[in-house]
Amino acid sequence: MKIGVFVCHCGSNIEGTVDTAAVAAAAREFPGVAFATDTMYTCSEPGQEEIVNAIKEHQLDGVVVASCTPRMHEQTFRRTVERAGLNRYLFEMANIREHVSWIGKDREANTNKATDLVRMAASKLLHNRPLLSKQFDINKRVLIIGGGVAGIQAALDCAEGGLEVVLVEKTTTIGGKMAKLDKTFPTVDCSCCILGPRMVDVAQHPNITLYAYSEIEEVSGYVGNFDVKVKKKATYVDWDKCTGCGICMTKCPSKKATDYFNEGIGKTTAINIPFPQAIPKKAKIDADFCMKLQKGKCGICAKVCPSGCIDFTQQDEFVTEKVGAIVAATGFDLFDWTVYGEYGGGRYPDVITSLQYERMLSASGPTGGHIKRPSDGKEPKNVVFIQCVGSRDKSVGRPYCTGFCCMYTAKQAILTKDHLPESQTYVFYMDIRATGKNYDEFTRRAMEEYNAKYIRGRVSMIYPKGDSLLVRGADTLMGTQVEVDADLVVLAVGAEAAAGAAGLAEKLRISYDSYGFYMEGHPKLKPVETNTAGVYLAGSCQGPKDIPSSVAQGSAAASKVLGLFSKDKLASDPQVSVVDIKRCIGCGKCMKTCPFGAIKEIDFRGMKKAEVIETVCQGCGICTSTCPQGAAQLQHFTDNQILSEVNALCQF
Amino acid sequence: MAKVQFIKSADVKPWLAELAKEHRVFAPSYDGEALLFRPFDPEQEIVLDRAATMPPKKTIFPQSEKLVDFTYSKDPENLSRIKIDAKANLPEGSTVVFGSRPCDARGFTMFDRVYLSDKNPDIYYQARRKNTLFITLACRTIENTCFCNWVDSDPCDPTGSDVLAIPVNDGYLLESVSEQGEKLLNSKLLADGSSRRAEAEKICQEIAGSINNTKDLTLAPEKLLAVFDNMEFWEEVSAKCLSCGACTYLCPSCYCFNITDETTGMKGKRLRSWDNCMSAQFTMEASGHNPRPTKAHRLKNRVGHKFSYYPTIHGGVISCCGCGRCIKSCPAGIDIREIVLKAIDFVPAAVEE
Amino acid sequence: MTKNIYLPEMATIQEVIRETHNIMTFRVTLNNPEAMKNFSFKPGQVGQVSSFGTGEATFVINSPPTRMDYLQFSVMRTGEVTSKLHSLKAGDQIGVRAPLGNSFPYEDMKGKDIVFVGGGIGMAPLRTLLLYMLDNRGDYGKITLLYGARSPVDMAYSYELQDWLGRDDLDTHLTIDAPYEGWEHKVGLIPNVLLDIAPSSENSVAITCGPPIMIKFTLQALEKLGFKDEQIVTTLEKRMKCGVGICGRCNIGTSYVCMDGPVFTRAQLRQLPNEL
């Protein structure tokens, strides 16, 4: 190999403390180096031209640039050498700026170190091989997991973009948390009125296949070609026949079933449709409460159903969908606030969550939009809101800010006043976080126009006092203790990762943070991508988000999918692991440790061997360091390449 | 007429110290639990009453040696013009190996026929061989694994040695075998030993009598060839083989090697290192094809080479000196004698018409 | 002083020719003019070619002894050394230990009709003998060449083939395994094409070289055409290190491919134990 070495001055950034000419001179003595020079700004137009010309003039077949970090310009120079006809992988960088010139002033030591780094790069380069991407077909269908507002947005955008969409929702209806809300901030318009039509669009869109009351069982394959096994959970109702007429609900004798949609405010029937605007509007039997399923007696619903769709023998069903991309939009769950003993730990019926309160405010909710205390059904006069329940609290392992509670509390304070003009609201808060468009104005309105009393401080205890509650807390601005009589206490419960998020992440082979929220590809630059190609994120599964942000992410994820599918074929990153079938003994250790399921077992003339699925491999190299006989080699970081660097640095 | 000298047991070390002034001297001493031919060290005990774990093979045929040293140098005018300077360094100086056994010394005669052929002499081997002298110790005790008598040798065989030392009661009778050997016997520590020849001869006879009964291996070459294609035979005898190299590396007559290159920066070397025909790598071709793919094929070649091919090429001489180290050191207890005898006795199953 | 059998002659690559996607031909001269002038070999003999730092590999000298401007080796990329050789360019230095091994019995072939059957890289050893015979054309009878490859792009020495096809003292047949656009010659597997051409075995010698599966069926075809074992010559390939019968890995029973081979008649091969 004939290597060209270009040592960059980077103006005085490098030259200031490194004798680049001396580095280039030393490089001329290294094995394989046929040309070496120092240049002013290698990354500049003339600098790159110099490389191209040198490649042609000296018939170089490998290039080392000693300059800044490869994280900055590796791509730049790879394109440069490609322009000169070399394979982009016949290029190495020595980082003599961030790792040398900028961290010390000793010119002798720096020059020596820079020389070492160039030696290392040149030695590695001697072992580099041209690598080529492979093209492969893609299945232009997208799976969206979660039918909340983010999922709905992503589904509709993708469907509008002409893609076939498979939307999988865990519960019997799409709509997610937003469907439960009465109003939205800061416009105080009807949540259901905004969302409802979008939900109908989903139901009616010819490109969207909706699996409600379904979950992801298994995901295999890779970007462009995922195989997804979906579990359609048994509803005991044949949805093909169910018209959603609701007669069954009116006749069902079991009326003590948990009303999940209404957050447990009130009860519902064992067979039910969660709410009138549900999509799909289909009934489901809650097996835990159905007398027929529990005791074998009853079956009234079957008798009254005009379309004969009740099927008590129904089983879970599995379908496999082939898709090319996946959007996870699995949302969040509410923090279990009962860990707070000071708020009663769940003992006081009149301490409720904000979402329960939301259902109470909703005209289609269990109370028909009337605010009633759960304990006695009376209208409350004093309503106390407590902020940051399960947010910004290290003691319960939730140090992060949920972000949207300040706003919905302001909204609820306003609505409380609207519903009960005689009422007085109090808000115990830590800080008011109102950074969105028109947000701060909104919280001010709650205080100024709706007379919500904001008290900066935490609540230390809630006591029962007669038939109401006494809320004791601190007012840190006044520096005093305060006690407020409360007829109803609403807790602004924070968001946490949805139950099962971790399990799904493992199926999707994406990572999640220590709270269970999914990790985006890059905190700034890849907000909806994950580190698994072809898997995107939307909404609160990545971290708590309000509606506009969730919708924005839904659209962003959709645009990423549409962008991905704008090509007919995908190119795989050739920096992947390759198994030398002659060396492989089929022990399977690589398969066991691959975080991406990118290695499969194949049969080679009757012997078990490992094979890397190029398109799934992400290039981490765990298999390479696991394989005892060195059969699996991560391209561009092979054992020989790393050993050559070691040997260049330490030869006894 | 051979020179005959006598040395008292107590004078052995002083004599070796004398020899060490002019030669590199190797003698058997313990390194851990292994008895090895090590550079003579007056501080160390020399152990002569038992055969060494390793034969003194390394003294002429090092485990690895540099065949070629090469240096790259660039033309400063055109860095891609690279000159390569390749140099061979031949070993110099003379060596005396003390305490080798007749089988050990005889092993090198198997090398000689191959390494010192008229057509292609190996000059590295040649340089060491001619300058390495063996003061061989006749065996006083026989082990279960000894079978030098099967391969046309005996415990007092001087073949391949320069001096034969026969242990007598109070010392050793030293008989020169070669001219060079004779020159070693000029020390003042040595006395004329002619008077004790009879005693020594008696001892030799005694020992020869105590060795295991000999077997006639005349038919081995043809019989081994006859079972060449009988893979069932070879699979059975090789079943317990682990394909390691203990047998070959401890064998005084195994001479196969590998050649590999190593480079560091602008310098490099071409190494010759011991290789092992029991390893699958030995005949593995770059394409992945292996003419000897299983241990059965490889053991067949090893036994075949020693007891059939080599004798066929080299006038009937079996390329085994009967030292028994391969049996003793085999982690699976393979007994090469058993295999050869089995092949000789093998009667092909009658084919039913 | 005795020659050091392990020390290669330094040589310079004069020209590199890319034959196919995995075969390259190197034309080399020994650096020592004296050595180059005195270099003599016979068709079929091989050399150990070194890339210092990587190692040696064995290749037949496929230029004929009658054309001594350079020594030619054709290298198919299979392993470490061949890959390294493929990266070399004109002007680069290599080492050569040659000639090694035996040669084709070209003297015994005088006055006879000659049939060459080569497949893929197996054409290399045939080339040296073919060119030698063409350079001594009067000594030999009719010469037939059948050369086959998987496809036209896998055919080495394509630049010479036109010349060979055009000669009237050489009956050249080219074949590929499957139809290919623009291919004007035969299509079919070598043994089948050989049966079609059906060269006479009368006073003939067949020399064949190629991949094992081709050899197997070509031998059968030759047999059908009446070629006796003594009339069939082929060359063997084995992993070699020393090239001079010492290191001990290329033997088949008592025969060392590096010394007694690589050229064997089929009759000789039948005498060897079965370990190819």
Place this chain on the structure above:
Amino acid sequence: MKYQQELKDSIRKALPGLDVVIAWSAGYDPLHATPHFIRREEDIDRLEIGPFSVHNLATYLPGLRGKKVGIVVKGCDSRSVIELLQENLINREDVTIFGFPCTGVVDQTKIRKALGHTGKVDFCQIASQTVVIGAGGEEHKLRLSKVLADKCFSCQYPNALISDHFVGEKISPSAQTEGGDDLEAFENMPLPERFAFWQKEMDRCIRCYACRNACPMCVCRDHCLAESRDPHWLSQEDSVRDKWMFQLIHAYHLAGRCTECGECQRACPMDIPLLLLKKKMNKEIKELFQYEAGVDPEATPPLLSFKMEEENIKEREW
């Protein structure tokens, strides 16, 4: 050996369904046994088990994959079988395991040392705790405990942990639970001495790779890094550096897989104390992950798995 006949009967019954049964028979002298491949009924008679049944026959199993194989195992050998099963290197349904209660095997190096040089060995009798060896025309009496392998003193699994046929009665493990006295002693040596120790020991290595090939868990054998050029970890030079590095490769590749059967050390013709490295590795693995190889066929070796929170790894203040 008490149960020998019972074992033979058991094998006789099973043999018709098996291609081969691996056991031991008498070796080249009365002090040695050798692996014995039983294919035919008449081969059974030569089977012998006892203190010379040193070889870990599990080593042969991966090479016989695809065949129906019977294997006689000591307790320690059975752990290798378990480990091979765990790594899917053999199929459980293809292997028939014959177990017996093992009362310990000898260490040939210790015998050799105890006897000194004797010449020919004529006989050997073992009666309870004494070994009587007839060699060089004399009788040598040795206490069995003087020549038993170190591993037997601390043996916790004298009975096969996994078997299809177990002959005899199970015996209880050794009272001595702490193995590795030599390791402890070694770890008390100053670092420079340890460094010097290995240099000296590795110097005499002849690179025969008996240690590797005798190891039941070294399943790469023909594809080992030791001889490979791509990857090129080692040169073929006779240097302590390369030889020592190979042992480190061996030890590391066995981390969490080694059952301390000691075959590496037993096979070494140069008597290099190779087991020490593996014992150390095992000790650390056990401390870190409470894991012992070759006990549970369903377990995952610790270096092929992880926990998000590692109880015993204190990532130092680094």
Place this chain on the structure above:
Amino acid sequence: MPVLKGKELRIVGFLCNWCSYGGADTAGVGRFNQPTDLRIIRVPCSGRIDPLFIMKTLMNGADGVLVSGCHPRDCHYAEGNFYARRRLEVLHRFLPILGFEPGRFEYTWVSASEGQRWQQVVTRFTEQIHKLGPAPKIAGPEASATLRQMEAVL
């Protein structure tokens, strides 16, 4: 050649591309002064670091080896550093049996944003190695007792 005699020791770092290499870059961008001994080998993930590389580096005569990856749970490849942690910890505990001071090898986690932390890690590790001094060197082929004698010309 490699080390500046008397000034530097040979210290080799293996850093994952996504976190620690970035952290070292961040330290550079921040102009956080560091000792010059360390040479960094970039690998995609700490999971790519075969502990044998570290052994090989030490066997080749390095005085110290430093490995750094993403903090646990932050691995770009989700699990790489979890495997690395186990393997490196085992190695760390194993090295003393060979006679290497345990402090010659350390592993740690530095994220791409932790430039300052990287500076501290490098400084501290370099100091630690200087305190230990040059590592004991392993004999090369020339040190084989037999060979040495064989090659000695009398």
